[in-house]
Amino acid sequence: MPNLKDLKNRIESVKNTRKITKAMQMVAAAKLRRAQEAAEAGRPYAERFNAVLGGLAAASGGGDSAPKLLAGSGADQVHLLVVMTAERGLCGGFNSSIVKMARAKAEQLLANGKTVKILTVGKKGREQLKREYGDQMVAHVDLSGVRNVGYDNAQSIAIDLIHRFNEGEFDVATIFYNTFESVITQVPTAKQVIPASFDAPEEGASASTIYDYEPSEEGILETLLPSGVATQIFSALLENAASEQGARMAAMDNATRNAGDMIEKLTIQYNRSRQAVITNELIEIISGAEAL
Amino acid sequence: MADTMQFDLVSPERRLASLQATAIQLPGVDGDMTAMPNHAPTITTLRPGIVRVEAPEGNAEYAVTGGFAEITATGTSVLAERALPVAEVTQEVLDSFVSDAAAASQNATAANLDELAKRTVDIAAMASDLGLSVKPA
Numbered sequence: 001m002p003n004l005k006d007l008k009n010r011i012e013s014v015k016n017t018r019k020i021t022k023a024m025q026m027v028a029a030a031k032l033r034r035a036q037e038a039a040e041a042g043r044p045y046a047e048r049f050n051a052v053l054g055g056l057a058a059a060s061g062g063g064d065s066a067p068k069l070l071a072g073s074g075a076d077q078v079h080l081l082v083v084m085t086a087e088r089g090l091c092g093g094f095n096s097s098i099v100k101m102a103r104a105k106a107e108q109l110l111a112n113g114k115t116v117k118i119l120t121v122g123k124k125g126r127e128q129l130k131r132e133y134g135d136q137m138v139a140h141v142d143l144s145g146v147r148n149v150g151y152d153n154a155q156s157i158a159i160d161l162i163h164r165f166n167e168g169e170f171d172v173a174t175i176f177y178n179t180f181e182s183v184i185t186q187v188p189t190a191k192q193v194i195p196a197s198f199d200a201p202e203e204g205a206s207a208s209t210i211y212d213y214e215p216s217e218e219g220i221l222e223t224l225l226p227s228g229v230a231t232q233i234f235s236a237l238l239e240n241a242a243s244e245q246g247a248r249m250a251a252m253d254n255a256t257r258n259a260g261d262m263i264e265k266l267t268i269q270y271n272r273s274r275q276a277v278i279t280n281e282l283i284e285i286i287s288g289a290e291a292l
Numbered sequence: 293m294a295d296t297m298q299f300d301l302v303s304p305e306r307r308l309a310s311l312q313a314t315a316i317q318l319p320g321v322d323g324d325m326t327a328m329p330n331h332a333p334t335i336t337t338l339r340p341g342i343v344r345v346e347a348p349e350g351n352a353e354y355a356v357t358g359g360f361a362e363i364t365a366t367g368t369s370v371l372a373e374r375a376l377p378v379a380e381v382t383q384e385v386l387d388s389f390v391s392d393a394a395a396a397s398q399n400a401t402a403a404n405l406d407e408l409a410k411r412t413v414d415i416a417a418m419a420s421d422l423g424l425s426v427k428p429a
Contacts (some may be wrong), residue, residue: 041306048371051337052362151304151373211362212323214336223337224360227373228363234304 004277006073007270010267011263018259023089024225025252032183032245038148039180039238046235053228054198056221067218069162069225070146072195073171078115080138080170081106082161082193084177084236085125086244087144094178094186094244094250095124101188106133116168121157121237149241154234165194176245177236184250186243191230196225297329298367301354308354309415316368317344318361319414327363335365338396340389340414342378342421343370353378354418355393355418357389358411384425389415 057070083102085095102125105117118133120126121141130137141157143149161173173194178186191197213220299313301385309407316327319341329332356372376385393412419425 042304043355044300044307045302045304045371048362048369051372052360056335104426122414155303210333212332212334214320214334220335220337220360227359231304 004270004273007266007273010268011270014259014262014266018256018263020258021252021255025186025256026247027244027248028091028252031241032249033236034148035242035245036180039235039242042235042238044112046231048232049224049228050198053221054197055225056217056224057155057196057198059217067166067222067225069194069229070196070221073165073168075171076114077107078117078172080119080161080164080172080173080194082119082121082157082173082175082233083125083129084175084240085120085128086240087123089124090251091244091248092252092254094247095122095128097186097188098176098178099125100129101128101190103132105174105190109158119161138164149234149237151230151234154237155230158226158230158233161194162229170194175236176232177240178247180239180242180246183246186247189236189239191232191236196228196232198228206290293328296348297327297331299347300367300369301343301345301372301375302369303359303372307353308375308377311345311347311349313345313347315346317342317346317368318368318370318420319343319356320361323383327361327368331363331368332359332364333365336361336363338370338372340393340411341418343372343375355381355422357392357415366382381422381424383424386415386419386422 001015083098083099089095098253102118106118109116116133116136117138118136119139119141120127120129120137122143126137139160141160146153164170172192174190174192176188176190179189181187183195204221296312296314299309299311299316299318300307300315301309304401311411318325319339320336322338324341325336338356340357343354343356343407345354349404354370354372354375355378356370357374359370359371359372359375361368374389389402390412393415
């Protein structure tokens, strides 16, 4: 049986851990609210953008004149997986679930004889994938200095991707991120960004209107596609940020509760041991007195 | 005839304006245009410049750095890459526009070099409209 002093130390230590996890949970809750607001604020733009681009793409889709970014490079050999994770851990299965999904996709592609390249956004994903796919990693985007992800971050990733695409480094790019559903559910999502794919516009929404285009339909499509890629990456980053905080909040809530349970158990054990020591001492005194 | 139309100005990060307007002057790539209610449906890309909104409650001006506008008979939505009220455009902000444009020119390809050069010129034009000046890069 551990002695009383050890138990007491142990209880103190778990109490401190509980304080830390409790604080982290509260910080995550505050950040989550902000991240959710940001995600909501970004939604109208992304929706409109997708609707307009979707309409445009549908109109010119399949034609020979369609830009490369939309039509693809004509091949399906080299796949670039853009794995977006958090910069920090302690957020439950958040990072692992994205990595797991990306890994499954990579395995599947490799089994089909495709070439896989990996670009990571966020430190945690890189750490997890480095060992297995170290040779296939082409780049890493570090967002650790970024407090709140902005459109600039998304844009620079998009510019980099498009640049690589134009250089012929890959044929298909897919982004992996977590979609924020609620604090307890984040859904790992894979989305193909190059060649660009857009959700079909809603029936009868903009499809029925015939627009005039300035300068020209192709011209607009050409200028807007890169922004379209950036917009998709931006919404993924926002979703990811909200999911990360949600996951961290849930994980820390669990940790706090576990620490509480542990303190309870240890306290009971401590009290029992103390009682045992007292009883022991009493017995010793009594038997000592009797012996006299 | 309807006197006003819905005007929305959104950037990726937030919605800047959503109001009823009587006329909106847009810096289209092919030249400025003014959208009024019952305008023919049009989609146009924008160059860096100033969006002027005339509304019953008062006029407003926003600086945008590009993006596009979707005009229909009943409304106009401007989706700008970066947008902010003119009053908030300071020399510092302008400098960041310029440096962004310069950064974009860095990894320009032959195909879009003209476009990017034009962008820089457009920003300079916008600056002089606002009474600010652009330092040569």
